[in-house]
Amino acid sequence: MSKRVGMEVSIAVAEAVKLANADVIAAYPITPQTHIVEHLSELVADGELDAEFVCVESEHSAMSACVGASAAGARAYTATASQGLALMHEIVFIASSMRLPIVMTLANRSLSGPLSIWNDHSDTMASRDCGWIQYFVENGQEAFDHTLIAFRVAEDPAVSIPAMINMDGFILTHVIEPHVLMTQEEADRFLPPFRPIHRLDPLKPVTMGDFAMPDIFTEIKAAQEHALRASRPIIDKAWQEFGEITGRHYRAVETYRTEGAQVLMVAMGAMAETAMMAVDHMRDKGLAIGLVKLRLWRPFPTEDLLAAVGDAEKLVVLDRAIGFGAAANPVASELAAVFYDHPNRPRIFNTVLGLAGRDVSVGEFEDVLKKALDADRRPGPVGDFDILGVRE
């Protein structure tokens, strides 16, 4: 077991990519992802990581280079944020449809405009249907761990699907946290060499990324959807084996003090850490409050969520992005779909918060929870939502 070291979370993520022995890194610097690729470029330049660092001219090219590299059988990595993800949008969908196990760290940042470099989930929610495996992490250790876990799952021959790790920009990327890094031996034991299911090889030619006529397109998309859903047991197995090696255990949906809770908060990403403090405060006051954390966003862990929520009467669903004009915001709409058929479905209160990095205090989480506690349990319209702290 390695020792605990303090380092910036971005640097830890770059160290994880090094431990994963990535072959090709193609990335364009964008705040707040910059330190990840800066450090990787140093590691390559210093000869510490035997990889090709492709200095691309845009994120569109970054993802394109990753697609080419992965198709040739290389372990490919990139990182981006916000506008960068938007610029590579079309290739993101192509990577998953070609089933290329690229790993991407997304340092979540608001989409413009107005221009903002700070954190929220509007970038990733605009790409949520891209067909990638999508994780959310809540601290540096999880970001480090999931870099290796993401490669392991993505490259499993039964999966072969790209994976993105959502980590909140600045809130995680730029803070110094304690990390337990893996040793190279541990990383190698956990992550076997990449053995692509198909590969560009002049001696055994194949066509990748072909076009498809209407008579086959639907079948191809059905196959892709089934493959993404079928990745779930492999994800669980990777988490289990990772836990056996490191002692750090992960699950698709995690719970915090949910026993007998009347009101459960549902959070994703770094805000879950603050939410836990709010839960502690309220539990200390004897209030039946708990927290449910979604670590896996795609494939969506429906059964796990149902089990985690149990008989709770009310859910406070936190969205870090607005679904403009939608029936409900992204996370709330997902949960509404999950519970629609549920005989004992909880009332969903939806709150949008933390846009463009606006701080959410423990007290504000408590206010949101209190409001839900005091409200009627009779189901209300899911589409109604509060924007926390918004000035009129």
Added chain:
Amino acid sequence: MTDKEKPMGWKDIPAGAVVNTPGNAAGYHTGGWRSQRPVFNMDHCVGCGVCYLYCPDAAIVMVKVEPRTEKLPEYVPEILLDYCKGCGICAKECYMAAFGRSCFQMMDEEEFR
């Protein structure tokens, strides 16, 4: 991938819809796009092969025939209807068209249904 006899189900699709049989364009019958069909008239043909050269989709092959007389050509074009998209270039470029005797007459595909 578009074998009309046995259409693939989603379970048959290789991961990433990879096409792992190189040189398979022959199996892709694009002739279904055709709205007009070139109909060959052997009596006009001098066997020059211009149609074969001009066909943009290699949908014309020159085939050996037994000429009835020495003056008739030994090789004549055959249209591969699985691939011919009916562009009409063969009918237009045919040398005999200069004499108003093109080897190919473009006819509506409807008439063959």
